[in-house]
Amino acid sequence: MSQVILTTIYNKLVAVTTAGTVYDLVGGKIYQLEGPQGTVMPLLVYAISNEDTTTFMSSATQSMHTLDCAFTFYFKPDSSVVTAMAAEAALFLLLHKASMTPSDVSYSTIESICTSRGVPTINVDSIVIDTTYRIFATKQS
Amino acid sequence: MAGISGVNGNIAISGAIGGIIKSWTANFTRASTDITGFGNATRNRAIGIIDLTGSMTGSLDASTSPTVAFTGNTAAAAITLTAEGGNTLVFNAIIDAITVGVAVDGEATFSANFGIASTATAFTSAVTVTWT
Numbered sequence: 001m002s003q004v005i006l007t008t009i010y011n012k013l014v015a016v017t018t019a020g021t022v023y024d025l026v027g028g029k030i031y032q033l034e035g036p037q038g039t040v041m042p043l044l045v046y047a048i049s050n051e052d053t054t055t056f057m058s059s060a061t062q063s064m065h066t067l068d069c070a071f072t073f074y075f076k077p078d079s080s081v082v083t084a085m086a087a088e089a090a091l092f093l094l095l096h097k098a099s100m101t102p103s104d105v106s107y108s109t110i111e112s113i114c115t116s117r118g119v120p121t122i123n124v125d126s127i128v129i130d131t132t133y134r135i136f137a138t139k140q141s
Numbered sequence: 142m143a144g145i146s147g148v149n150g151n152i153a154i155s156g157a158i159g160g161i162i163k164s165w166t167a168n169f170t171r172a173s174t175d176i177t178g179f180g181n182a183t184r185n186r187a188i189g190i191i192d193l194t195g196s197m198t199g200s201l202d203a204s205t206s207p208t209v210a211f212t213g214n215t216a217a218a219a220i221t222l223t224a225e226g227g228n229t230l231v232f233n234a235i236i237d238a239i240t241v242g243v244a245v246d247g248e249a250t251f252s253a254n255f256g257i258a259s260t261a262t263a264f265t266s267a268v269t270v271t272w273t
Contacts, residue, residue, distance in 0.1 A: 056161040056199055057151045064200065066247060113246060136247050 005067060005137050006032060007103040008110050009046070012094065022094055025087035026073070035074075041126055042079070042087065046071045049132070067135040068115070075127040081120050084127045092117060095133050102137070110137045149225040152197055154234070155218035159209040160251030162199035167222055167230060169193055191264055193232060193257040195222070201241065201249040210253065211239045217258035227273040233259050 013030050017023045022030075022044065029035065029043035050068035071091060075084040096114040118131040152158070152165045172189025201207055217233035238254040261267035 054163060054200075056163045057165075058161060062161060115246065134247060 002065065002107075002137070002139075004102060004104040004107055005065065005110060005135060006048070008100050008107075008137075009069065009112075009135070011103055012098070012100045013044075016094075020086075020090060022087060022090045025083070025090055042073065042075045042084075044071060044073055044087070044091075061140065063139045065135075065137040065139065067137070069112075069133045069135050071131050071133065073127075073129040073131075077122065077125055077127055079127065081127060084120050084129055088117060088129045088131055091131065106139060108138045108140050110135065112136070145224050145228060147224065149223070151223040152221065153223075154210060154214070154220040154236070154255075156213045157205045157209045158197070158253070159202060159205050159207040159211070159239070160197070160199045160253070161202050162197045162251075164199070165195060165197040165222055167193060167195040191267075193234075193268065194254065195234075195256075196252060196254045198250070198252040201243070201251050207239060207241045207251050210236050220255060227271065229269075229271045231269040231271070232257050232267055 010030065010032070014023050014028070017028070026042045026044045029039060031039075031043065031045050033045065033047050035043050035045055047070055048067050049070045052066045054064045054066070056062045056064075073084055073087050073091075075087075092114055095112045098112050100110040100112070102108070102110050112133045112135045114131070115134050116130075116132040118129045120127055120129050122128075147164075150165070152162050169191065170193075171191045173186040174189060175184060176187045177183075177185045214236060217235050219231060220234040222230040234255040235258045236253050236255045240250075240252045242248065242250040257267065259267040
């Protein structure tokens with residue numbers, strides 16, 4: 001797993017901030033692993049949940065990283081489920097079958113596909129949607 | 142004496158393979174003919190011709206067609222199987238099968254089978270084994 005991949009995902013999430021984008025619908029509150037204490041919802045937290053590295057025989061150093069990246073939306077319980085699902089849909093539009101520009105040239109390609117869009121659930125004091133994407137990154141150096 | 146891990150393994154054939162390889166196998170077999178006769182206490186067998194076949198697996202290469210080794214090598218070509226530096230098997234072979242697979246959830250696989258193709262009159266001439 002590489003910081004380049006995480007940075008690339010973050011760059012993709014914050015690249016467009018216009019109305020209706022993921023960034024806009026969570027008010028720009030996008031965090032890795034966990035949000036700061038006291039952060040007001042809505043917010044989006046993402047974390048790598050699984051990682052696999054494949055190495056190839058070659059004169060050059062080549063490898064492919066396969067990651068599962070879990071995104072979790074948190075919305076206030078008094079907000080509309082439709083609003084939460086709109087944010088999830090915006091993420092799907094952004095990352096499903098997406099190609100990203102790696103933040104470092106040591107990576108050739110970074111692509112993603114949705115493996116689970118998840119369903120909204122009430123989690124005591126918030127509306128939560130868990131959704132998972134698989135990230136593929138090829139590295140050659 | 143030290144074990145070999147395969148980390149520095151490699152495979153090469155004249156011309157391009159058409160895939161990025163992560164593993165190879167080589168399978169040595171030899172025919173044997175049962176010549177057991179009356180009076181033998183156990184089976185008796187006569188030795189036959191040695192065969193050498195193998196396979197390689199990996200991923201598709203964005204810059205090289207997966208069919209290049211299949212259609213490009215119309216005659217036997219030297220293939221080099223490297224376990225690690227200084228430990229290699231070299232022989233003439235033809236690639237007799239390739240398999241290409243692509244899945245939407247990420248895998249783009251390439252595999253190929255090869256078999257020895259040699260007119261040498263001795264095994265040591267047909268297969269150059271370097272094991273240091």
